[in-house]
Amino acid sequence: MLALRLTRAARPAVHLRRLLVAVAAAGTGFLLLSALGYAVVHPTHSTAALLRLSWCLGPLAATVYLAIAVARTDPGTRPRPGLSALGLGPGRLMAIAALNTALACTLGSLVALLAFLHLRGDLPGMAFDGAAKDFLAANRSLPVPAALTLLAVLPVLASAAVAVILRPRDLPDPAARARGFGRFGAYGNRTQAETFGTYGRFGARLFGSPPRPARPATDGTAPSVPADTSAPDGSAARAGAEDATGQAPAERAPRPAAASGPAGLAKTPGGLPWGVAVIAAGLAVESYAGATASPRTTLPGGLTVGPVGVLAGWALTALGLTLAAPGLTHLCGRLLQAVRPGALRLLAGRVLMAEATRIGRPLGIVCAVASAAFAARTLYAGGATLAFGPLTALGGVVVAGCALATLLTAAVETRQLRADTTAALLRVGAPATVLRSAAALRTGALLAFFAPLTLLVADLAALPLAR
Structure with missing residues (x-):
């Protein structure tokens, strides 16, 4: 209900x-x-x-x-x-x-x-x-x-x-994940390993007076730290720099890791080499199956194509495009920021790099479907035996429509996920035309990169059947 x-x-x-x-x-x-x-x-x-x-x-x-x-x-x-x-x-x-x-x-x-x-x-x-x-x-x-x-x-x-x-997905609590065990099972927030001088410092606190806290400096310099002679390696002097919370200054304010360029903002998808390898394997299977003398196969609806191996090659090629598309989308974002980018190109490129996986996979499926359709059209124009029946047309419409609808739905999802970022840009005074121009620039970059790639894969896929 x-x-x-x-x-x-x-x-x-x-x-x-x-x-x-x-x-x-x-x-x-x-x-x-x-x-x-x-x-x-x-x-x-x-x-x-x-x-x-x-x-x-x-x-x-x-x-x-x-x-x-x-x-x-x-x-x-x-x-x-x-x-x-x-x-x-x-x-x-x-x-x-x-x-x-x-x-x-x-x-x-x-x-x-x-x-x-x-x-x-x-x-x-x-x-x-x-x-x-x-x-x-x-x-x-x-x-x-x-x-x-x-x-x-x-x-x-x-x-x-x-x-x-x-x-x-059960994610641990950040506070619980940050909590660690201190000296001898005591709870604390220290994540570094204890040194040898800790044990000497523990004995000194049992049988001697505890170390005095550091006196704040009045001249703006670092506070003075009293030395602890019970630690032979001088670790007690370093421990004296801890404040009342038990954390050293380096632990309280860790210096952020420097991100070298755009690679520090978005992780590069790792499926590009595998995708290229699977595309090459699919094209090789198609070429081998087209050169053999296997009988031709009649699919539902009257579609007559080459050997079944060619269909397997098409499936491998589609899988390779799906695997390689996120990496290629990430590459498009890098190319947009290649040579002295302005604010518009920088914004468009960073968004593409951040959304490479979410947008790339549906885009790869669309490219695979478009390459298959273009290859079939090339074979039909070349005089090949292609008879499209009602069931073949229905299957093609369902696959193509689902691929395109999935891509548009993924675009809607990415827009929902970056709604807070868009609102923040608008609050700081970014014009709405800049955001629309960045979206148009991203779309144009993807079309300029993936359209020739789709045509190339379609030509290579139709070549074994055209012989």
Whole structure:
């Protein structure tokens, strides 16, 4: 009930994002039911039915990824001060986010089932004739348990993924983490190891007078420290510099580490070398598979492509782009600040470097989808045997739409995370036009860097099939 109330009280933008998840779930559910219909019509073609079912893995993964991105930007499941006292701690908010995701995906699955039954003629309406009977199984009874099982896969996977991503992480209290054990088990805040002179100092305090506190200096110089002769290594003289709190001046005011340039503000993502290696491996697999004499494969909807190895190469190339995109985004931020940057370029570059991981991964997926679409268009223009059926078009639309929606949702998330920084800049007098110009500069830099990269990968991916 609480999840329904939070869903109803959300803003229109939040409802729009949830509606996108439901639409993507409807398209994926229809593809799963179509694979089931083909298996019912052709019970002896188990390999072809399994291939059609595996063709649904791409839209399924894209829908789950979109659901995770939407759940992370949902303001109703964001921890706030005071909610734990009402029983809405991080665990409860995670459960609400998973339930909202399950509701959206279930709604989309029900819409897919109704559309599939309507096209079959089971509901009032007109069934399709001709080639549509191949995947609708209009003249056969549809196994209800199998259909419900396939439709339940997406809500279960999406809600489980959201629960794993948004699970509460037990972070130790900063005060408890800073507390340490002092001399002989006494509580204190010292984090440095005790020296040998400590034990001599302990004996001196047992059998002699305790060291006198340092007298404050009146001439502005450092306070004088009385020497303790009970410590042979002179550590008691250093200990005398501690104040009443038991902390040395160096411990009270540690000097911050100097950040050398932009690298000190944002950690460089570490997936760039692995991503380049996986892209090279994918292109090599495509070239090898295109040169062999393997039979061609017909995908759902009538799409006829080269060997199955080429599809594996495309999958590796897409994975490599996803891994390398955060590092490339970080590199774009560095290039924006390369030569005597002004305030605008410096702000745009630092934001790109700080948001490289959050923006880079959805951007890499968009580049992978765009490169695959461009490669298919290149092959079609070159006279290759490409027949796009309705299911192929539906799968492509679901994957491309989910990738683009995930990228826009990630942009919304980054804007929410830096809302405090933006408000602080506005309070100190930064013009709003500067912030908009920095956002436009970041977008232009990403387009100028990733557009040629996408075209290059698409050309290299289409080269084995064009021969």
